[in-house]
Amino acid sequence: MDPVSAAIGRLFGAVPAGLHRLQGGDLSEVWKVRLADGRDVVAKAGPLVLREARMLEAMAEAGAPVPRVLASEKTLIVMEYLPEARPGPDSWRALGAGLARLHETTAARYGWPVDYAFGEVAIPNARGADWLAFWTDHRLLEGRDVLPAGLAHRLDRLAHRLPDLIPDSPPAALLHGDLWTGNALFTEAGAYLIDPACYHGDAEVDLAMLELFGRPHDAFYEVYGRPGGDWDSRRAVYQLWPALVHLRLFGTGYIGMVEDRLARLGA
Structure with missing residues (x-):
């Protein structure tokens, strides 16, 4: 057996x-x-x-x-078991409502009680009160030693500019942590979140990931609300980390994604 x-x-x-x-x-x-x-x-x-x-x-x-x-x-x-269905505007609205409820739950610190991993790529989650330090040390520069030297140096330079690109103390929202569109499961009854990699952090991390391989239906933002300010820059910062993870997991086919986000950020 x-x-x-x-x-x-x-x-x-x-x-x-x-x-x-x-x-x-x-x-x-x-x-x-x-x-x-x-x-x-x-x-x-x-x-x-x-x-x-x-x-x-x-x-x-x-x-x-x-x-x-x-x-x-x-x-x-x-x-x-949740049988899948083709997503329509109503199910995208349901996803927006569900994600908003998730993000309404906040913590006093960023991070998570335990570390996690995507395959061989570690996801350190040590809790702390400084969002910029968390994103720099546990996301952007995590694993830099296994990257080509030129790419690692570009990430170092970008890290020094993070205070000008992302907020320093956003609410520590409960995040899905890996919310690409494939981890939104649509059914006849609505939408579900699957395959999480949770931690507490800036809610826009999930929004950026949701736009990494496509864009949500407008109905999603009708319910959740659209990010304001310089969203293009914040999205590029938060998408850079999953792009780097994909590069490490699946190889050079993802170098273009990494290069694109760096170029958008002038790095």
Whole structure:
């Protein structure tokens, strides 16, 4: 018996009736599972899934729409299955409302109780009261030693300019932390947030990530509200970090994304 079926058997008292690997999951393994009682659930395996489960619970406590965690065991969590549907204006509005509720939950400090990771890329989350220091040390310059020297020097120069580019003390909002459009799951009932990498920080981090590979429907901003001021610069700063993560995880195919954000910032 495969390890996933065995684990689900322990958690639910019976071996599953079916197991189907889902697409995606570059950094983890995900299955749609038919339980012995006929229910469909989603199982996700990986070294940090219990930390993800706690993030989902924190988001649910904040009133954000997330899949319910049904059971967990060491490196496996089991969540409710949510059938996807084509997104329309109403579901984009639901996403805007859900994200706004998430961001209304704030903390006294930036960061998260534990560190996280995307595959081999570490995500340090040490808590602190200084947003500029958090973004500089734990995001922008994290991993600079493994980057080409020229790129690392450009990031160093940009770090000195951050006080002119992003706010120094925004509310420490509860963030999804990896909110690209693929981590918004649309259903007939609305929109859900999946695959989080939570920490507390500037709410605009999630908005910037949501625009990294596309743009939300206008209906999203009708509910959430549009960023003001020099959003183009702040968005480029906050998009630079996931661009660097993609470069480290998936290779030089993402160097253009990194170069584009640096050019927008005059770096």
